[in-house]
Each structure stands twice: as structure tokens, then as C-alpha cells.
Amino acid sequence: MDFVPAISRWIHLLAGIMWLGLLYYFNFVQVAALKAAQADGSGAGIGKHIAPRALFFFRWSSLVTWLAGASLLGANFTDAFLLRPSHAAIGIGAWLGTIMFVNVWVVIWPCQKRILGMVDASEQEKNTARRVAYLASRANTMLSIPMVFFMAAGAHGAIYFQ
Amino acid sequence: MPNPLDSLWATVIGGVLLTIVLYFVARWLMGA
Numbered sequence: 740m741d742f743v744p745a746i747s748r749w750i751h752l753l754a755g756i757m758w759l760g761l762l763y764y765f766n767f768v769q770v771a772a773l774k775a776a777q778a779d780g781s782g783a784g785i786g787k788h789i790a791p792r793a794l795f796f797f798r799w800s801s802l803v804t805w806l807a808g809a810s811l812l813g814a815n816f817t818d819a820f821l822l823r824p825s826h827a828a829i830g831i832g833a834w835l836g837t838i839m840f841v842n843v844w845v846v847i848w849p850c851q852k853r854i855l856g857m858v859d860a861s862e863q864e865k866n867t868a869r870r871v872a873y874l875a876s877r878a879n880t881m882l883s884i885p886m887v888f889f890m891a892a893g894a895h896g897a898i899y900f901q
Numbered sequence: 902m903p904n905p906l907d908s909l910w911a912t913v914i915g916g917v918l919l920t921i922v923l924y925f926v927a928r929w930l931m932g933a
Binding site: 766767822824825827828830831874877878880881882883884885888889898 | 904906907909912913915916917919920923924926927928930931932
């Protein structure tokens with residue numbers, strides 16, 4: 740079973756790249772692009788063809804990332820989440836990643852279902868959902884910065900700047 | 902008061918500041 744951590748790390752990185760890549764796409768590209776496209780009447784395609792596909796891979800990659808990360812922690816799972824001294828750095832990263840994961844499934848996705856018309860909602864409810872999903876996505880972008888530090892850099896000695 | 906998350910740059914700067922704060926929290930937790 741020695742191969743399990745290596746496979747878990749591989750999957751964790753691949754899925755994490757997809758998750759954060761799409762998160763940054765939404766925040767650094769799509770928000771501004773949609774605003775500009777709506778201004779000249781060409782935004783419908785983004786909402787109809789791009790956003791649903793991007794959201795599909797976004798939310799499922801977040802689940803795969805979290806599960807592979809939990810598998811990678813293995814017997815250290817409790818030590819990490821209890822922020823024990825030996826696992827404090829990866830524990831902070833794990834907590835940040837977990838908050839982001841919950842944000843995706845409990846806040847962003849239910850809002851997106853209203854925005855995309857997969858769930859019945861009034862125009863008022865859709866506008867509220869747009870604002871909540873936007874702020875949750877921005878919060879995840881902010882949290883991703885320390886999360887990557889503690890997940891990647893922290894695991895390679897950056898916590899001591901060695 | 903405007904929400905800092907409305908600005909992409911404020912979001913990134915907020916993330917960097919949070920990293921610095923959590924860095925010291927981590928060092929404290931580790932007893933360093």
C-alpha cells in the first residue's frame with residue numbers, strides 16, 4: 740500500500756490545479772469579461788455555454804481535491820485538523836482548503852443553480868444569488884493565497900524560510 | 902463602505918496579509 744500516498748498526492752495536485760485554475764478563471768477573467776460582454780450584448784454565450792461547463796469541473800474537482808487531500812493526510816488527519824504542533828502548517832492549509840470546499844458546495848453551487856435557472860427563482864432571488872456567489876468566490880480567491888502557502892510552501896520548509 | 906472583495910487587487914492583498922498573519926500563528930502553534 741506504499742503507492743497510495745503517491746497516487747493521492749498526484750490526484751490531489753491534478754484536481755487542485757483544475758479547481759484553483761477555474762477559480763482564478765472566474766475571478767480574474769470571466770467576471771470582467773461578462774461585464775464587458777453584457778455591455779455590448781454578446782454575453783449570453785458565456786452564461787449559456789461556458790459557465791455551466793466551467794462550474795461542473797470546478798465543483799467536482801473541489802471534491803476530488805478534498806478527498807485526495809484527506810487520503811494523503813491519512814493517519815495524520817486528526818493531528819492536522821487539531822493543529823497539533825507537528826502538523827500546524829499543513830493543518831492551517833487543510834482548514835483553509837476545507838472552508839473553500841464547503842464554500843463551493845454550500846454557498847456557490849446552490850446560488851449558481853438559481854442564477855443558471857436550474858432551480859426556480861425570482862429575478863430578485865437571482866440578483867441576491869449573483870452577489871452571494873460572487874462574494875463567496877472572491878473570498879475563496881483570497882483564502883487560496885495562504886492555502887497554497889501552507890499546503891505547498893509550508894510542506895517544503897517555508898514556514899522556517901529554510 | 903465598499904466591500905474590499907469587490908476589488909481584485911484588494912482581494913489579492915487581503916490574501917497576502919492573511920498569509921503573513923497565519924504564518925505567525927503557525928509558528929506560534931509549532932512553538933517556534
